[in-house]
Amino acid sequence: MPFIYDLTDTWTDAGVTYTSVKMDVTDTASDATSLLLDLLVAGSSKFSIDKNGNVTLSGTVDNVDLQTLSSTVNSLHAVASSGSYNDLTNKPSIPASIEDLNDVAAMTPGTGDVLT
Secondary structure: OOOOOOOOOOOOOOOOOOOOOOOOOOOOOOOOOOOEEEEEEEEEEEEEEEOOOOOOOOOOOOOHHHHHHHHHHOOOOOOHHOOHHHHHHOOOOOOOOHOOOOOOOOOOOOOOOOOO
16 A cells, blocks of 8 residues: 555535545454554654544643643542542541530520521
């Protein structure tokens, strides 16, 4: 297959959905690390898409450093992705009964009383 290094196209019909580059791969047997696309600079991969559609890239996207973003996301606590109260740390102690509170002004608080 010859090298493709310079392509041009003209899209002239608003009623047509164009596809600039399209490749349909029939994968009957390939290594798990096979790539659909791998763009390199000086032999170093800068952007790749594996056969499962996972994208790997180096550098930034709209001035966002992806390595910093990735390490930030990976350092989040479990609750950030689970949303489960059980995954929270430093949970407040919630008393089982109003009588368990130490700073209630009224000696015998009842339902509807305001704590001060």
